[in-house]
Amino acid sequence: MxxxxxxxxxxxxxxxxxxxxxxxxxxxxxxxxxxxxxxxxxxxxxxxxxxxxxxxxxxxxxxxxxxxxxxxxxxxxxxxxxxxxxxxxxxVAVGGPPEEQPAxxxxxxxxxxxxxxxxxxxxxxxxxxxxxxxxxxxxALGDPVVKRVPVTLGKLDPRLAGYRIAVVSDIHLGPLLGRSHTERIVRMINEQQVDLVAIVGDLVDGTVEELGEAAAPLRDLVSTHGAFFVTGNHEYYSGAEPWLAELDRLDVHPLRNERLRIERAGAAFDLAGVNDVTGANFADGPDFARALDGRDRSDPVVLLAHQPVQVREAAKHGVDLQLSGHTHGGQMFPFHLAVGLQQPVRSGLATIDGTQVYTSNGAGFWGPPVRVGAPPDITLVELHHNFAR
Structure with a gap:
């Protein structure tokens, strides 16, 4: 259809x-x-x-x-x-009475x-x-822009101030983007010496058999606390289960409606991840209660969720910061204008229902190898403590 x-x-x-x-x-x-x-x-x-x-x-x-x-x-x-x-x-006017003039x-x-x-x-x-x-x-084909985005979390322990998360989304390995694209992204992330890597969906447009070699450089990601992944809608079109197994083999750990504790210097925050909403069509949808209930609410929680629209449910569960992609920042103007019809945030940092959500433009592209008004990016989200609280 x-x-x-x-x-x-x-x-x-x-x-x-x-x-x-x-x-x-x-x-x-x-x-x-x-x-x-x-x-x-x-x-x-x-x-x-x-x-x-x-x-x-x-x-x-x-x-x-x-x-x-x-x-x-x-x-x-x-x-x-x-x-x-x-x-x-x-x-052309001719001589004679007015009634003989042309209309x-x-x-x-x-x-x-x-x-x-x-x-x-x-x-x-x-x-x-x-x-x-x-x-x-x-x-679209040049190096992604490296953005630095400070985010203040009121619950963050001062000992975690300056914690850096590399956020990358929508890499879209496929017929137009292959192994060299992955190698470039890995190199750029490793140069930043981050604490944690968050890949927030739409990594691939094809099967593991077709694109496993293109994704292989992800095993070379270096960070203090590891690399984590949540599904995007394109993973479900490409075979989510084989890809989740392959990423786990590459030490990129899928968060499937689950969370874990991230600790540094005796302080901690929760890192959670939920499946993309498209997963509901494949009996693998997001489950916010499973991922977020039962935690210590005195500590902040950072949620990985592919689509910014998921922030509305995240806010109901007290999420402090959601990291997302999906929109490509509009990719090709004037598509920027259409994104707002579906998503609450097109690009950048915003607050929705009391929860902060950061939306990356993505590091790749889908369809035409063209970006107008929405350059690709890799974002360094730096967590800060609110000393005024």
């Missing part, structure tokens, strides 16, 4: 692109036939990229181009309309001028699209 719906939507988008980039810019003949063939071929390439790994790179790059080209052509509809109106020929109706736009306007705006849209997608590709 997803493939069918996607094909219908993209088919409509390609028809619109054909109208603006081919039909409006050519006259009937060979050029129009060639242009039509190119648009049809690009649509086929896009669908092939979705279904066949060998076509993933060109298919997903064209998806980003088609997306921005359609948006830009839509924006350019207004100047196109105004320019076409401005170039209409006015009727005040402009003649249609000169065909040559209409063609020139359409071609000019198509070039503008094409150049702008190339610039946006090129810039977005450098953002």
């Amino acid at each position: 997803f493939v069918v719906l996607f094909a219908v939507v993209m088919g409509a988008a390609h028809y619109y692109l054909w109208k603006r980039a081919v039909r409006d810019t050519t006259v009937p003949g060979r050029s129009r036939r060639v242009g039509t063939g190119v648009v049809v071929a690009l649509f086929v390439l896009l669908m092939a990229g979705l279904l066949v790994d060998a076509f993933a790179w060109p298919g997903y790059v064209w998806l980003a181009c088609a997306f921005y080209l359609a948006i830009l052509f839509g924006v350019l509809e207004v100047p196109r309309l105004l320019l076409n109106r401005a170039t209409r020929r006015k009727p 005040e109706v402009a003649e249609p736009t000169d065909p040559d001028r209409r063609l020139f306007i359409a071609r000019s705006l198509a070039v503008v849209g094409g150049v702008a699209t190339a610039g946006l997608v090129g810039y977005g590709a450098t953002q």
Whole structure:
């Protein structure tokens, strides 16, 4: 159903692109036939990229181009309309009484001028699209930004002040991102010399058989108290149980609706993790009561949960800080605007129902290898004590 719906939507988008980039810019003949063939071929390439790994790179790059080209052509509809109106020929007045004068109706736009306007705006849209997608590709494929985010927890023992958690999400190993991507992330985390690593879901887009070698560098993560993982929605599409076993083998410890004590210098906090909400469709959903009930509430609890929306349930259980991903920060503007329809936080630190939640942009991408307005990141969350309490 997803493939069918996607094909219908993209088919409509390609028809619109054909109208603006081919039909409006050519006259009937060979050029129009060639242009039509190119648009049809690009649509086929896009669908092939979705279904066949060998076509993933060109298919997903064209998806980003088609997306921005359609948006830009839509924006350019207004100047196109105004320019076409401005170039209409006015009727020529003739001598005689007023009743013999022509009606005040402009003649249609000169065909040559209409063609020139359409071609000019198509070039503008094409150049702008190339610039946006090129810039977005450098953002998506470059090194993630290392963010430093101080978080004050009122219950934190002063002896834990300065405790550093490396948060990384949405690595999305798959047909476009492989072992070198994992090695880069591991290297960047290890350079920070952190106390704990939290991988908050959507590590993979494929099976262990396909991507086990790409994930293998995770065994080289170095931190004081280890690396921990919670499922994202894509783990369930990729085979969650084999991946959880594989990560445990790599010393990345899954937290499946459970918690443990993290201790340093005689002080402690609770680290908990819950499954992603998608797990409910696979008889493996989040269980906040199992993960959080029965703990000492005088100590703070840090919860790993893939989706920021889970913070509302976390707040009911007295969670002090939730670490999440899932949103990609919007990944490609203007998707930023749609994230708020589903999630309470798109990116960064916020407080929801009395619980602080930090949402990472993620270190990878899904679909097009493009990020516009949401660079990939690895975040160092540094815990601080509230001395004013």
